[in-house]
Amino acid sequence: MAQKTYRVIQWCTGVVGKAALQHFIENPIYDLVGVLVTNPEKVGKDAGEIVGLPPTTGVLATNDVEKIIALEADCVHFAPIVTDVDLICRLLRSGKNVASVAGPFSRQHYPEQFAKIDAACQEGQTSYHACGIHPGFSGDILPLTLTRLMNRVDHIQVTEFIDKIRNPMVYTEMMGFGRDPDELLAKPSRSPEAPFAFAESMAMVAEGLGKTIEKVTTKLEVAKATQDIPYSLGVGLPDTGVVREGTVAGQHYEWTAWADGAPLITYHFYWTMGEHVEPKWDLDSRYQVVIDGDPALEVRLMARPDANGVRPFLGLPWTGLVGATAMAAICDAKPGVVTHIDLGVVQPHGLVRR
Template sequence: MVLRVIQWATGGVGRAAIEHIVRHPDLELVGCWVHSPEKSGRDAGELAGLDPIGVRATDSTAEILALDADCVLYSPLMPDADEVRAILRSGKNVVTPLGWFWPTEKERAAMEPAALEGGVTLHGTGIDPGGATEQQPLFFSGLSSAITFVRGEEFSDIRTYNAPDVVRYIMGFGADPEKAKAGPMQGLLARGFEQSVRMCLDTLGFADAEIRSNHEVAVATAPIDSPAGVIEPGTVAAQRFAWEAFVGETKVVRVAVNWLMGEENLEPAWTFGPGGERFEIEVKGDPDCSAVIHGWHPASVSAGLLRNPGIVVTAAHCVNSIPTVCAAPPGLLTFVDMPVVTGRAHPDLAG
């Protein structure tokens, strides 16, 4: 049975998700919500850079809620729990990269009644968080025993992220260092990455642990060109955010992102190191394991501005989860409750 899917928002993840949905043999795009009136009425395929597919985008929430569909892939810039509850109550499953990866009891209590009322499921997934920061470390931990430490860490050139307003005004690049540290980004990221840490702690069975966060910045020593405008000397040009869990003084989990505006003209002189842009997975146990993932970063800044593989990966993980989520019992569904999620063969090679 082909599942009917609505794409909610057409930012980077939303556009990539439309591509994936159109190619998936078990999914059909039947609706598309957009934020701006300028996009309303346009063909969803055209918004994603594809040929027209006969699905008209709308900025009407009521229209989307009334639509007959199995699942909504919910990916606006920021999550709105009230919106998600309304979607769930309308009888539509929700897959999102914006949270609920490992909900607290409070978060579960806030969302589960709506899912049960609608007879549907809410699932948070993605890549960072939602994949490299908990799913992959937990997967590789299954090949070891007596685990003492797991880590998922991102190293990315933020110049390839084509969202200038987000980079400058939310992420704080180009700002005074103290202003950036006092800005909203640490709190926004913590909503997801602390869930990554807790998923690892709870699933691996570590004793009561303390989660500590850290935020470091490097400033530009010369003007740096970026899609968010010129990063002036003395302003933020690189950031590291980390969340680490300790049992006593033993570090047992690390989740971190390293975001640089290139490797030149930084103070401190941070670099990606010989591995370049990458995701790293590490497990300490019997035996140890480490993995480096390439391919989720573009070959150049200009290529990333056209189509960033990290965004495409995030969308793919969401889209490929939809059939499992739609088949699950109503409620909240986490990665550890699911079978293996895979992609599907290219349409030209499918049997």
């Protein structure tokens, strides 16, 4: 039987975008037709070279937005550092389905943005899907699937653990590591709107269980550096900063959705800058789902240990892959905004390659 193929564009090639781009090059169900970059040093490079593969795809990266929008393509995997709803709408109107790791995620909190996306989907007869590891997988599709193993659900807790020393990333500075603890607690670096990005995931789990969220409560605690902690912003890069002793070296955000007057879903985010912090939190980077009820369960989603026995944090590549592996299903979906519920059980063809 002939394999159905999908013409795809990769929009931006950061850590997330590169994981998706590599998948589009290697998976035979995808036909890579375009790559949009913002970095002038990447313009004109073959897509293969950008992800460390042979430069033989014949698709050269461009920073020409109009050229990309004019391409004949079925879909765009959208992975810029910040979202751009007007750009997403232009892509949708031009007949390209869009999966965005940068959101917007929540119709409830961004109704105007979703009204624009709805209209663009109808005009282009295309679909929009917001995706990623969290939001997009660990806090929604994963726990909801796991509840199928339960007789009764009391409380679902999803935790993201990231040690940013062993897994350097661009978000370290913007998240306020190195700030004065009292000042950060009074005015967190993560904006008060941050939970909105996760609201759709919480609502999906609650709705899937036949419940409605009554309120979401939030907490923040910090850990302090017990000595100066030098850090890098990328694997293999030299140290780019220092978290000074006594400043913020760990952050634990907690967001709880309540239903029937009790906590139903709690998301925890533990981010630390290595082991010289007090209080000490778990440094094994992973996602963890714990469901209290009958029978209670726990699932840990983590990388296999590397040659040094360290488990790298795969949240960013997983973010690219969870969208990339759903791209065909998004193309085949009915026009409009599609969630995991609409997509159903995604069948990721092309992954088994002997």
